[in-house]
Amino acid sequence: MPAVLAPNKLERGYGVALKNIGAKVVLLQFLPMKRLLLCSPLSLFIEMAADKIIVSNANLDLFGYGETESEAISDFARSFEELYFTLKENAGKLSVNLTFQLKFFATLVSEK
Numbered sequence: 001m002p003a004v005l006a007p008n009k010l011e012r013g014y015g016v017a018l019k020n021i022g023a024k025v026v027l028l029q030f031l032p033m034k035r036l037l038l039c040s041p042l043s044l045f046i047e048m049a050a051d052k053i054i055v056s057n058a059n060l061d062l063f064g065y066g067e068t069e070s071e072a073i074s075d076f077a078r079s080f081e082e083l084y085f086t087l088k089e090n091a092g093k094l095s096v097n098l099t100f101q102l103k104f105f106a107t108l109v110s111e112k
Helices: 009-020 069-089 096-108
Strands: 023-028 036-038 042-049 052-057 062-066 109-111
Touching: 036 069, 042 069, 052 069, 062 069, 069 096, 096 109
Parallel strands: none
Antiparallel strands: 023 042, 036 109, 042 052, 052 062
């Protein structure tokens, strides 16, 4: 299970609204990944939608889902890794926005 550091400012400021829609924001220092390690904490928005739990990060425009919060975080981690390596492999051919996204990744992770 991922280590949760603390809720971020968004949850503290809008905690009641988030609870009313069944959502929360958590700050993780670990994601279950095979080839990457998080170097900086990552905030994730976790919400219930229909019969699935969705985990997302707006800065990376990335999400994962599952039956449980743990499954959703694991799915997010797989997508996170896949996107990082896809961007890295195509570094010389990326648009300005995708280059910025790759640079953002570089502040978050190191390769194992």
